[in-house]
Amino acid sequence: MARYTRLLCIFAVLVLLTAACGGDDNGDTAEETEETTGSATNTEPADTTPTPVVEETMALTSGENANFHEEENVAAEDSVEVELDDNYFEPTILTGQAGQEITLELFNEGGNIHNFSIADQNIDQDLEEGGNEEVEVQFPESGAVTFFCKYHQELGMRGELKVA
Ligand SMILES: [Cu+2]
Known part of the structure; x- marks a missing residue:
């Protein structure tokens, strides 16, 4: 309002x-600027919607590169949807509280098998094309933990759970 x-x-x-x-x-x-609530680190100008094709890469906290598709603050959430596509995660960066546990509802919307892995948490979940799975993950006490698709991580299919 x-x-x-x-x-x-x-x-x-x-x-x-x-x-x-x-x-x-x-x-x-009079085209209005988009509101960018909760993403102070957003490097985009005001308007983030209409740029689907060009793959924007970023450096994760670990130094590894990732294809960047949105950052979302999930500190108040018990679960969140994460899209797996060719070849990225969306959102790519999830920010939350230290030690927070959260359910990720994974949806593979790409045209290949994809995978969600976190090495330190013994998570290695495949998703067939069109598939969906849930995984329980935990934010670290500080810093960030990387998640990745074990099939396409070299193509930048990575993201991270980051403590705000
Ligand atoms: Cu993949």
């Missing part, structure tokens, strides 16, 4: 400006 009110205000200002400038043709610049 606050956002809607803000849009109205911006629109009103634009109308005033347009009138003051004698009908300048700038009425189409």
